[in-house]
Amino acid sequence: MIREELIKKWLDNELNPQEFEAFKQLEDYEELVRLSHGVKQFKAPEYNTSGELNIALQRIKTIKSRPNNWLNPVLRIAAILALSFSVYYYTTTLDTNITTLVAQKTTLELPDDSFVSLNAESTLIYNKKDWKNKRDISLNGEAYFKVAKGATFNVNTPIGTVTVLGTQFNVKQRQNYFEVVCYEGSVRVTQKSNIVTLKPGESFLILNGKRIAKEKETALNPSWINNESSFKSMPFAHVINEFERQYNVNLDPQNIDLNQLFTGNFSHEDKELALKSITLPLNINYRLLNDTTIVLSRD
Numbered sequence: 001m002i003r004e005e006l007i008k009k010w011l012d013n014e015l016n017p018q019e020f021e022a023f024k025q026l027e028d029y030e031e032l033v034r035l036s037h038g039v040k041q042f043k044a045p046e047y048n049t050s051g052e053l054n055i056a057l058q059r060i061k062t063i064k065s066r067p068n069n070w071l072n073p074v075l076r077i078a079a080i081l082a083l084s085f086s087v088y089y090y091t092t093t094l095d096t097n098i099t100t101l102v103a104q105k106t107t108l109e110l111p112d113d114s115f116v117s118l119n120a121e122s123t124l125i126y127n128k129k130d131w132k133n134k135r136d137i138s139l140n141g142e143a144y145f146k147v148a149k150g151a152t153f154n155v156n157t158p159i160g161t162v163t164v165l166g167t168q169f170n171v172k173q174r175q176n177y178f179e180v181v182c183y184e185g186s187v188r189v190t191q192k193s194n195i196v197t198l199k200p201g202e203s204f205l206i207l208n209g210k211r212i213a214k215e216k217e218t219a220l221n222p223s224w225i226n227n228e229s230s231f232k233s234m235p236f237a238h239v240i241n242e243f244e245r246q247y248n249v250n251l252d253p254q255n256i257d258l259n260q261l262f263t264g265n266f267s268h269e270d271k272e273l274a275l276k277s278i279t280l281p282l283n284i285n286y287r288l289l290n291d292t293t294i295v296l297s298r299d
Contacts, residue, residue, distance in 0.1 A: 099123045100141070103248040105224075110135075114153070117144040119172075119224050120245045142172040144222050159206060160191030169198075170222040177238065178206040181217050207235075227268040233261045239278055240296075247271050254297040256284060 006023045100106055100118050107117045108124075111131040118124055122141020135153040147153045149166035159178035162171055167185025172178070180189050182198035189196045189204045194211065196204050201216040215232065223230040229242050237258035240251045246268045264281055266274035275294065279286050285299050 095125050095127050097123065097125050102245055112148050112150050114148045115146040117225055119143065139171055140173060142170070142174070142224070144168075144170045144225055160189060160194075163188045163190070168221070174238075174241065176208045178204075180204045181222065183217070183219075183221055223265060224268070228265050229268065230265040232263050234263075236260050236262045236282065239266075243274065243278060247274070248292075250293045252289070252293055252295045254295060256296050256298065 003026060006019060006026065009019060009023075098106065098108060098118060100120055100122050102121050104120055105118060107115060109115055110126070111128050112135065114135075116124060116137075119142035122139070122143060124141075124143060125138040126136065133151055135151055137153075137155050139155050139157050143155075145153075145155065145164075146168050147164055147166050153164045153166075155162040155171050157171065157173040157178065159173055160180075162169065162180050164185065164187045167187055168183040169185075169187050170179075170181045170183070172180075178191065180187060180198065181203040182200055184200055186200075187198050189198060191204070191206060194204075198204060201218065203214045203217055205212040205214055229239075229246065231239055235258060236253075236256070239262045240253065240258070243249075243266065244251055249271075260282065262278065262282065264277060266277040268274070275286055278284075279296065283298065284296050286297075287295050289295050
């Protein structure tokens, strides 16, 4: 593989193990790596990254084809610097992608000192570039936000958008489920033709395409923050999905009405207790088929 292709694939993080070994054999390998790390201390101006990269690569190609003379070191340094600034610009404009696995939660701090707690099996995407003026987040799953005051803060989900200036709220977006609960301040929810402003304790819920009225929330934060899932008149199918998400198991319901409503909660810290919490109120039996599958039935 030619030199230019190796460098381009290195910048795009696309080198396979064999190609990376070839890249390490390049004459300028150590200089490229050292300068790519060092240049992160600088702030690059807006410029055409692709164009600058092509110019730098052309300079390197020219250097290799010319006889040695006193200009070679100068041209090499210029080319390496151009490449390094390209690396910096490329890496600082990438999106930050945070994903939690099944039975995993995480809390992160955003660039403006806002905090986000991400529930299990959720994905959050944002871009640090110009964050101070444009605070936009993409969410798929469930997250609890404590937003610092500043520019408009948008949480975009596949079903609806939540807009705030500074507040605390929870957003849950799962299949056929979209819920926003405001705990402090106020939030504006936009979902198709629905535009609603929520005050503390108020919520907005879309279930299977229909808006569902809910009682005022009295808790200070969502229950999952305290390792517990709570439900009020929710179809049992949603309870099963959340249980599977928190314990990384498969619940196999046999002869169970998944549309029956469930009110209650279960702990994220004791699987046996949690199973009893969701089955006893509905007179459902359970048995462990294996380490990952639990059968629910009405024997």
